[in-house]
Amino acid sequence: MDRVSRTILSRITLMVALVVAGELVFALPFNLPRFFRPTLLQVFDFTNTQLGDMFAIYGITAMLAYFPGGAVADHFSARTLMVTSLFSTAVGGLFMATIPDAAGMKFLYGFWGVTTIFLFWGALIRATREWGGDSSQGVAFGVLEGGRGLVAASVALFAVNVLAFYLPDNARLATAEEREAGLRTVILLYTLVTFLAGVFTWFAIPVVKKVGDFSPLKGMGAVLRRPVIWAQACIIVCAYCGYKGLDNYSLYAVQVLGMDEVEGARLASYGAWTRPLAAVVAGVVADRFNPLRSIGVIFGILLLSYAAWSAAEPAGSGVPIIYFNFFATYIAVFALRGVYFALLEENQTPMFLTGAAVGMISLVGYTPDIFFAPIAGRILDANPGLVGHQNYFAFLAAIAGAGIITVLWLVWLRRHGSEKLWQQGSVAAK
Numbered sequence: 001m002d003r004v005s006r007t008i009l010s011r012i013t014l015m016v017a018l019v020v021a022g023e024l025v026f027a028l029p030f031n032l033p034r035f036f037r038p039t040l041l042q043v044f045d046f047t048n049t050q051l052g053d054m055f056a057i058y059g060i061t062a063m064l065a066y067f068p069g070g071a072v073a074d075h076f077s078a079r080t081l082m083v084t085s086l087f088s089t090a091v092g093g094l095f096m097a098t099i100p101d102a103a104g105m106k107f108l109y110g111f112w113g114v115t116t117i118f119l120f121w122g123a124l125i126r127a128t129r130e131w132g133g134d135s136s137q138g139v140a141f142g143v144l145e146g147g148r149g150l151v152a153a154s155v156a157l158f159a160v161n162v163l164a165f166y167l168p169d170n171a172r173l174a175t176a177e178e179r180e181a182g183l184r185t186v187i188l189l190y191t192l193v194t195f196l197a198g199v200f201t202w203f204a205i206p207v208v209k210k211v212g213d214f215s216p217l218k219g220m221g222a223v224l225r226r227p228v229i230w231a232q233a234c235i236i237v238c239a240y241c242g243y244k245g246l247d248n249y250s251l252y253a254v255q256v257l258g259m260d261e262v263e264g265a266r267l268a269s270y271g272a273w274t275r276p277l278a279a280v281v282a283g284v285v286a287d288r289f290n291p292l293r294s295i296g297v298i299f300g301i302l303l304l305s306y307a308a309w310s311a312a313e314p315a316g317s318g319v320p321i322i323y324f325n326f327f328a329t330y331i332a333v334f335a336l337r338g339v340y341f342a343l344l345e346e347n348q349t350p351m352f353l354t355g356a357a358v359g360m361i362s363l364v365g366y367t368p369d370i371f372f373a374p375i376a377g378r379i380l381d382a383n384p385g386l387v388g389h390q391n392y393f394a395f396l397a398a399i400a401g402a403g404i405i406t407v408l409w410l411v412w413l414r415r416h417g418s419e420k421l422w423q424q425g426s427v428a429a430k
Contacts, residue, residue, distance in 0.1 A: 010206075015131060015140075017204035019147030021082050022124050024197040027155065027190045028093045029058060029112045034247045035156045035268050036186060038254045038261040039163065042176075043099065043183045048251075050102060052377030054109045059369025061113030066121065066366065070359020073122030074352070079205040085120035086198030093191030097184050113369075117362075125341060125358045127205075129351070137345040138291060138338075142283015145338040149275020155193055156269040159186045164262050171260040223360045228347045231410035232340070235295060236365030238403030239336040242302055244372040245396045246271070246333060248380065249326065252389050256314050257322070271330040278331040279338030286339040291346050292410060294339055299403035301332045306397035310390045347414075 023031075033040050033051065041051065072081065092112055100108065124144075132140025166182030167174040174182075223229055249271065253264035286294045309325040312318040341358075349357045379395060380388040 011131065013204050014127075014206070015143060015147070017201050018124060018127055018131070018144060020151055020197050021086060021120075021201045022144060023148035023151040024155075024190075024194045025082075025086050025089055025116050025120055027152070027194055028089060028096065028187070029109060029116065030247075031152055031156060032159075032187065032190055035159065035250060035265045035272075036163065036183065036261075037247065037251050038264055039179055039183050041251075042261075043180050044102075044105065046102065046105075048248075048377035048380045049374070050377075052373035052375070054102075054105050055373035056370050057106050058109040058113040059367065059371070061110045062117040062366060062369055063363055065114050065118035066362040067359045069118040069120075070122040070355040070357070070362070072119065072355070073126045073358070074355030076123075077207055078123040078127045079202065079207060081119040081123040082205065083198045083202045085115050085118075086194055086201060088115040088119075090191050090195040090198065093187060093194060097187045097191065099180060099184065121362060122355045122358045126354045129341070129344060129354055132345075136287060137342040138283035138286035138288075139280075140283070141341045142280045142286070142338040145279035145334065146276035146283075149272060149279060149334060153269055153272035153275065155190070156265075156272055159189055160262065160265045160269055162186055162189060163265065167262060171262045223353060223356045226347075226349075226357075227413050228343075228410060229349075229357055229360055230364070231406060231413055232343045232347060233361045233364035234406045235343070235403060235410065236340050236361060237367060238299065238399050238406060239295075239333070239340055240366055240368045241372055241399045242329070242333040242396065243337060244368050244376070245392075246330065247373070248376060248389075248392065251380070255384070256386050256389055258314075267326075271327060274327060274330045275334040278334040282335035282338040283342070286342055291339050291342045292407060292414075295336060295343075296404060296407040298332050298336050299400050299407060302329060302336075302400035303397055303404065305329050305332065306393045306400055310393035310397060312390075313386065343410075 037051075040046070041048070046054075089112060092108055092115065095104070095108055098104075128140050128144050129137065132138075163182045163186050164171075166178055166185065168178070246268075250261075250264040250268040253259045253267045254261060257264075259267065282294060282298070305325045305328045308321055309329070312321040312325070314322060344354065344357060375395070376392060379392050382388060383391060
């Protein structure tokens, strides 16, 4: 094999590792409750509000981990950081399989907030940005997001069949013991694939020596003074709310569309299959045209889709509207996730500040991990059934509208020359 072929193979292997690790590290805390929410709520005997409060604890610990985690990512090998994160997260899966009580689950989600963020997130984004180079940031993040979607959908489809194996043909007639046995096996399946992702990452990602002397505050001042960083963070807040909004789609299928829990999980897994195509296409379009303009258009689509869904009823002409918007919002949300970190390059963020910038952006951008699930749970529990879900989609429509306003703010900042701030900030950071 010649040198060019080895280089190409190495780049492909690296991206596959980033994709697999980047999805499976979040599979236990997020994908499992997303695809199997009705079953999880029954087995653990939780309300939507209780589960939302657990996500809030995750969000708090994650928020505390983003900023220092970004600094760590600028100075240490991505391989070591990511593998440690995957193995630690898998250990939490073993504890979850014991079906702990609410206090135990709150502790677990706090633990996962550290294991999935502090050592992992900044390293993943920095490695992806380096892979994309100067001209392919949209493709790099689009492939990352799209590949993650392919991994998530594949594992979820297999896990749905595992759950179905433990339940009778009519899942509504399942006993509490059958549900618990099925969900425990699904939890152990997600634990196993998370551990195997760590093993694969160890062998697939090359060793990189520590970069310079570690200083957790280095570069933070320059990042904090950058207005476009704050604007990008606010864009991610709105986009991530849309992503968190997908968590209740399987519950909607059960409570509003009348499906059983297996059918609801399967429908949600079908929606996840739109993620690879949506993210990759969005990344290609963003590289060809303009990431910010693409993001604004996608927020507009989400606003219209959520508004229509909030008024639709599961009868007559409302049924096709519901199913259309079910998949339209999946596609739009995944498209957003495929391009919003490409704004780092468009905003001319220096490469050596990538970890610090990602830490700052994520600190603000992923605050929905704290507030979204508790608010959503209370909206749904306040009016159980159709009305609660309609109010939920109206809430999402308002957030999409805020996303459009934030895009306009970033356009204004860039037209007024805020990129010049990097010159002073970068010098100060060195």
